[in-house]
Amino acid sequence: MDVAVRELSYAQAIQEAMAIAMEQDERVFLMGEDIGVYGGAFQVTGDLVERFGSERVMDTPISELGGAGVAVGAALTGLRPIFEFQFSDFATLAMEQIVNQAAKMRFMLGGEVSVPVVMRFPAGSGTGAAAQHSQSLEAWLGHVPGLKVIQPATPHDVKGMLLAAVADPDPVMIFEHKLLYKMKGPVPEGHYTVPIGKADVRRQGRDLTIVATSIMVHKALEAAAALQAEGIDIEVIDLRTVRPMDKQTIIDSVKKTSRLLCVYEAVKTLGIGAEVSAAVAESDAFDYLDAPIVRLGGAEIPIPYNPELEKATVPQVPDIVAAARDLAKGKR
Amino acid sequence: MATARKAANNEAAQPNLPFAFRKYTAEQLREVLHKMYLIRRFEEGAEDAYMRGLIHGTMHLSIGQEASAMGICMPLTDQDQITSTHRGHGHCIAKGADVKRMFAEFFGKTTGYCKGRGGSMHIADVTKGNLGANGIVAGGIPIAVGAALAAKKLRTGKVAVSFFGDGANNEGAFHEALNMAAVWKLPVIFVCENNGYGMSTSTERSTAVKNIADRAGAYAMPGVIVDGNNFSEVAEAANAAVERARAGEGPTLIESKTYRYRGHSKSDRNRYRTKEEIEDWMANRDPIALFEAELKEFGIIDDAGIEAVREAVKKEIADGIEFAKDSPSPEIRDLENYVYTEVA
Numbered sequence A: 001m002d003v004a005v006r007e008l009s010y011a012q013a014i015q016e017a018m019a020i021a022m023e024q025d026e027r028v029f030l031m032g033e034d035i036g037v038y039g040g041a042f043q044v045t046g047d048l049v050e051r052f053g054s055e056r057v058m059d060t061p062i063s064e065l066g067g068a069g070v071a072v073g074a075a076l077t078g079l080r081p082i083f084e085f086q087f088s089d090f091a092t093l094a095m096e097q098i099v100n101q102a103a104k105m106r107f108m109l110g111g112e113v114s115v116p117v118v119m120r121f122p123a124g125s126g127t128g129a130a131a132q133h134s135q136s137l138e139a140w141l142g143h144v145p146g147l148k149v150i151q152p153a154t155p156h157d158v159k160g161m162l163l164a165a166v167a168d169p170d171p172v173m174i175f176e177h178k179l180l181y182k183m184k185g186p187v188p189e190g191h192y193t194v195p196i197g198k199a200d201v202r203r204q205g206r207d208l209t210i211v212a213t214s215i216m217v218h219k220a221l222e223a224a225a226a227l228q229a230e231g232i233d234i235e236v237i238d239l240r241t242v243r244p245m246d247k248q249t250i251i252d253s254v255k256k257t258s259r260l261l262c263v264y265e266a267v268k269t270l271g272i273g274a275e276v277s278a279a280v281a282e283s284d285a286f287d288y289l290d291a292p293i294v295r296l297g298g299a300e301i302p303i304p305y306n307p308e309l310e311k312a313t314v315p316q317v318p319d320i321v322a323a324a325r326d327l328a329k330g331k332r
Numbered sequence B: 001m002a003t004a005r006k007a008a009n010n011e012a013a014q015p016n017l018p019f020a021f022r023k024y025t026a027e028q029l030r031e032v033l034h035k036m037y038l039i040r041r042f043e044e045g046a047e048d049a050y051m052r053g054l055i056h057g058t059m060h061l062s063i064g065q066e067a068s069a070m071g072i073c074m075p076l077t078d079q080d081q082i083t084s085t086h087r088g089h090g091h092c093i094a095k096g097a098d099v100k101r102m103f104a105e106f107f108g109k110t111t112g113y114c115k116g117r118g119g120s121m122h123i124a125d126v127t128k129g130n131l132g133a134n135g136i137v138a139g140g141i142p143i144a145v146g147a148a149l150a151a152k153k154l155r156t157g158k159v160a161v162s163f164f165g166d167g168a169n170n171e172g173a174f175h176e177a178l179n180m181a182a183v184w185k186l187p188v189i190f191v192c193e194n195n196g197y198g199m200s201t202s203t204e205r206s207t208a209v210k211n212i213a214d215r216a217g218a219y220a221m222p223g224v225i226v227d228g229n230n231f232s233e234v235a236e237a238a239n240a241a242v243e244r245a246r247a248g249e250g251p252t253l254i255e256s257k258t259y260r261y262r263g264h265s266k267s268d269r270n271r272y273r274t275k276e277e278i279e280d281w282m283a284n285r286d287p288i289a290l291f292e293a294e295l296k297e298f299g300i301i302d303d304a305g306i307e308a309v310r311e312a313v314k315k316e317i318a319d320g321i322e323f324a325k326d327s328p329s330p331e332i333r334d335l336e337n338y339v340y341t342e343v344a
C-alpha cells in the first residue's frame, strides 16, 4: 500500500495530526487561547474551527491555570483534550495543574485513573520576543515523573508523535520550537505514529556523537555537514523524547564514536545535557570515552531582546562546529 | 486665552465645565494634548520603523487608547508607581518617559530604558515610577499590590496603579490581588483598559459578567466605569481613586472602556471584528479628536496652537528615532550582565 508523502510545514503537520485525531475519535477536542477564528498565535490550529466548530476548537479565556485544569479534569473523565499554551512560558502559570495534578493523579489514586491529556508548548528563542516569551522549559517538566515530554524536530515526527501522544493514556507534553513552525519536510498522509521514548540517529558517523534536541538537531546536522569536509565524521542523534529518555541509543553510539557532545537550547546548567552525560557516565560506555563529555547549551541568562545578544545566548552552527572540531581533534 | 485661565482652578464658578477643565490649568491641558499626540506619534513611528525592519520582535500598539493612559496618570506624582502591560507604550509616556530612550530600547540599544534587554514588551522607566510593561497577562497586578504594601509599611504616601486589559481579568492573579488589596486596605488602583477584546476573544465570550467593574463588588471595593476615550472622565475617576488611596481608604477598580485601532500585535488578521466597528471608533470616538474639540470649545487652544503641538511632537519623534539609530548596541561580552545584582 503506497502512502502519499507531501512537503508540509511543521505547523501544517501538527494541524493535520490534530484534524486526523478529531476525525477518528469524537473524544478528541482542542482548547487554548485564540485557537478559533484567530487560528492560534502561530497559526497552528489555522482554520480547524471552520471544519470542526467552536465546540471542538474551544477558545478559552486567558486562564492558563484554570484552562489546564479543565483539560486535566476532562481527560480524567473520558475526553481527550489537546491543550495549546500560547507560549511555553505560560506553562509557569499552570504548573500546579501540570505538576501536582496531571502528573500524579494516577499514582496517588493507586492506578485507578489515568489522565490522557496532551499539552502543546510553542517554545524557544529567536523571534525577538524577549525574556518572557522565549524560554525552553522542557527540562522543568522532564523532571516530573508521570509526565512524558517530547521535542519533535521535524514535520514528519511532530505529526507522528502528536498522534502517538493522543493515543497515549498518560499526559504528554509537546515542546515545539517556534522557529520550526515554517520549516518544511516530507510528511506521509493519513494516520501514523512515531513512538514516544525512541531517539533517532539522523546521521551516521564514527568520530563523534552529537546528541541534540529540537531545532539544535538541524544546527547539528549543518555543523556535521561542514565538518565532513574536514574529514570529521559525526553521528547526530535526535533525542526526540526528554522523558522517558532513550539512553540505549546514546550509549550504543558513544561506544562506537568514543566522544560525546550534547547540544540544546535551554539554559545549560541542570538540564538535558547533564542527564545525557550522566547516562553515558553511568553506563559501560564510560570506558569507551576518549575525551571529556562536552555540553553546549544556552547561556545562564534570560533571553535578551537585542537580536545580537539573543543569538549569542543560544548555540549557533559555528559554535557547534568549533566545539565538535575541538572535541574530535582531541583539543579537549 | 483669558477664558481658559478663568476656567482653570475655578470649580465653584464654572460648575458646568467637565471635571478636567475645572481641575487643571490651560497650560496643563495643553500639555495633556501634547502627550496624547506624543503617544500616538511614538507608536506610529515605532510601527513604521518595525515595517522597515529597523525594529524586530513584535509590538502591541495602544493607538486609540491615549486618553485612558493620560487620564489615569494625571493625578500621579513621579513617586507614585505603576505596573503596565504588553500594550504599555502609552502608560510609559504618560508617566513621563523620554521617547528618545524608548526608541533606543526598541532599537535594542544600550541607551534604551532596559539597555536593549527588554524591548517594547518590557519598556519601563523606573525613575519616573514605571515599574515596567509585562509580557505576562495580569503579571503586573499583584506586583502593584506589593508596591502598595511597601508604600503602606514604609509610610511613603505613594500610590500604586496597575494597568491591565480586559483579558487579564480572567487570570487568577487578578482575583487574588484584588482580594488582598481590599483585605489590607492598600493604596492601589486597578485600571482595566477594556478595549473589548483579549487578542481575538471578546469580553462577551471570555467573561461572565457584563462589566469588568462588576468584579469590584466581590472584593468590596468601588468599581467605576468610565468612557476611556474621554480624558476628563478618566481623570476624574483617577483623581477620586487616588484621593481614596492616599486617605488610607483602600483600593478602587476603574474600568476604562476604550478600543484599540490596530491589530493585537503584528500577526493579527482582524478576523474577529468588523471593519465597520473599527472605522466607527476611529471616526466618531477618537480620544484625541474628542479632547481637541473640547479644548477648542472651552477656548484653551486654537487651530494654530494645535498645529504647533503637532509640529513639536513631529520633531520630538524624529529626534528620538535619530537618537536611537545613533546609539551604541550592547557588546556580546556584556551578555551576562544584570542577571544578579552586582556586588562591589
Ligand SMILES: Cc1ncc(C[n+]2csc(CCOP(=O)(O)OP(=O)(O)O)c2C)c(N)n1
Residues within 6 Å of the ligand: A033, A062, A064, A086, A090, A093, B060, B086, B087, B135, B136, B137, B138, B164, B165, B166, B167, B168, B169, B195, B197, B198, B199, B264
Ligand atoms: C499569561 C499570558 N497568557 C497569554 C498571553 C498572550 N497574550 C498576550 S496579550 C494577550 C491578550 C490580552 O488581552 P487584554 O488583557 O485584554 O489586553 P489587550 O491586549 O487588549 O490590551 C494575550 C492572550 C500572555 N502574554 N500572558
Ligand SMILES: [Mg+2]
Residues within 6 Å of the ligand: B165, B166, B167, B193, B194, B195, B196, B197, B198, B199
Ligand atoms: Mg483587551
